[in-house]
Amino acid sequence: MAPSHPPSPRVELARAKVNLALHVTGQRSDGYHLLESLVVFPQIGDRIALESSEKLELVLEGPFARDIEGPAEANLILKAVRSFAERAGLPCPDIRLTLTKRLPVSSGIGGGSSDAATTLRLLEDFTGTYLPEEELHALALSLGADVPVCLIPEPQIMRGIGDELATGPDLPACGIVLVNPKAGVSTPEVFRSMTRRDNPALPLVPESFDTLSQLTGYLASCRNDMQDAAIQLCGRIGDVLSVLKADSRIDLARMSGSGATCFGLCEPEHAPDIERSLRADHPEWWIASGPLS
Numbered sequence: 609m610a611p612s613h614p615p616s617p618r619v620e621l622a623r624a625k626v627n628l629a630l631h632v633t634g635q636r637s638d639g640y641h642l643l644e645s646l647v648v649f650p651q652i653g654d655r656i657a658l659e660s661s662e663k664l665e666l667v668l669e670g671p672f673a674r675d676i677e678g679p680a681e682a683n684l685i686l687k688a689v690r691s692f693a694e695r696a697g698l699p700c701p702d703i704r705l706t707l708t709k710r711l712p713v714s715s716g717i718g719g720g721s722s723d724a725a726t727t728l729r730l731l732e733d734f735t736g737t738y739l740p741e742e743e744l745h746a747l748a749l750s751l752g753a754d755v756p757v758c759l760i761p762e763p764q765i766m767r768g769i770g771d772e773l774a775t776g777p778d779l780p781a782c783g784i785v786l787v788n789p790k791a792g793v794s795t796p797e798v799f800r801s802m803t804r805r806d807n808p809a810l811p812l813v814p815e816s817f818d819t820l821s822q823l824t825g826y827l828a829s830c831r832n833d834m835q836d837a838a839i840q841l842c843g844r845i846g847d848v849l850s851v852l853k854a855d856s857r858i859d860l861a862r863m864s865g866s867g868a869t870c871f872g873l874c875e876p877e878h879a880p881d882i883e884r885s886l887r888a889d890h891p892e893w894w895i896a897s898g899p900l901s
């Protein structure tokens with residue numbers, strides 16, 4: 609008889625969430641801010657593997673594993689597992705989840721949110737239990753405002769506090785370079801430091817952008833309303849943006865989310881070269897590049 613091997617783990621990329629534009633248009637009475645954002649998911653992310661085990665366990669590895677604060681139970685991955693089992697009426701599954709943390713933590717690219725959303729999708733496949741989309745969306749929202757958008761890692765327009773989602777535009781071939789000066793900024797602190805919360809809405813998003821210049825032309829009419837407050841709290845964000853803006857191969861540079869990660873958009877073939885030259889000049893920064901979608 610052939611030797612039996614344990615089934616290979618299910619592996620997914622939990623993609624970074626990038627806010628190409630982020631307008632803060634108001635604040636609810638509970639303190640949460642109203643946002644309008646064009647969100648994309650480049651092919652850059654954490655790795656999550658799920659396999660059967662004797663008990664529920666989370667293994668953390670990768671370059672940024674040590675930066676995740678708090679006990680394992682506070683990790684959004686385990687919170688996602690427990691909430692999913694409860695909502696689906698299932699016992700807590702005996703699985704080992706291995707997170708290879710490649711995205712910097714607290715960095716405006718929703719690493720934790722994407723990990724949680726990807727775990728929910730992996731659990732659906734593992735258990736064969738598919739919750740109705742509205743229930744999965746509500747469960748995701750209970751884990752964090754950015755988790756619902758990460759359930760569908762495709763271009764989306766996000767409104768409300770992150771809970772109102774619409775399909776985003778078709779995007780042209782485009783490269784993206786992500787840069788973090790290895791500084792974590794606290795999302796609530798950046799929201800608190802903003803001087804204005806009633807900024808103008810996102811301009812109407814077309815159904816598709818056929819060329820990179822159409823995309824960057826549109827984005828130039830948009831903003832990240834958290835950027836100035838984040839730079840006030842962390843001057844290194846301003847340094848990153850100055851370097852990205854000075855590179856003639858980069859068509860648009862901006863901060864994502866509450867920072868400190870910034871992005872540059874470019875022709876796809878320039879992305880690896882830009883990454884290489886940034887690494888040579890700034891070995892202290894975290895830098896990644898890839899296709900935008």
Ligand SMILES: C[C@@](CO)(OP(=O)(O)O)[C@H](O)COP(=O)(O)OP(=O)(O)OC[C@H]1O[C@@H](n2ccc(N)nc2=O)[C@H](O)[C@@H]1O
Pocket residue numbers: 627630639640641642643645715716717718721751752753754755768769770795796799864865866867
């Ligand atoms: C700012 C954004 C933009 O995409 O991205 P990140 O910087 O986190 O990547 C998100 O709205 C972040 O979403 P997320 O990080 O999931 O937020 P949560 O955990 O739900 O909330 C953390 C804290 O941020 C504030 N918060 C969050 C979302 C929102 N729409 N308004 C807020 O005021 C609240 O003070 C809340 O206590």
Ligand SMILES: Nc1ncnc2c1ncn2[C@@H]1O[C@H](COP(=O)(O)OP(=O)(O)O)[C@@H](O)[C@H]1O
Pocket residue numbers: 675676677678682683684685707712713714715716717718719720721723724754795865866867
């Ligand atoms: N799986 C996870 N990955 C990253 N951070 C996590 C995770 N689970 C919980 N956290 C906590 O969530 C907070 C926000 O992390 P993260 O999602 O990386 O922020 P951001 O959305 O700003 O990029 C941090 O305080 C971190 O310790």
